[in-house]
Amino acid sequence: MSYFGPREAQTTVPCPSCGAPLVIERSCREVRMRCPVCGRRFPLKDFIGNADEAMESFLENVYCDRI
Template structure:
């Protein structure tokens, strides 16, 4: 998302940077500034192979 000079995805609520968070069943995008959480499908049109690689490195949160 914010690698290789590309712009990060922006939070619709506050324009803060979104970062991926994986749980056992889903990947969400969470805002660094306001903490808002969004399903990845909301931003599907903006995601690319680099995003998939970044998400693959996000630790899985096993409850």
């Protein structure tokens, strides 16, 4: 596992509020989804079932519970 992975990645997952593609981002304590257009933030758990390739690749470098 790498602790030097990217802090965020662009996904193709649409924002539930405005439809723009979400960004997955990590902080020291959590991973969340953020919309760069409307600025809303969403918990990762709401999108795990719809993870795209960018999310899967990003999460390979993040220690988190995906259940």
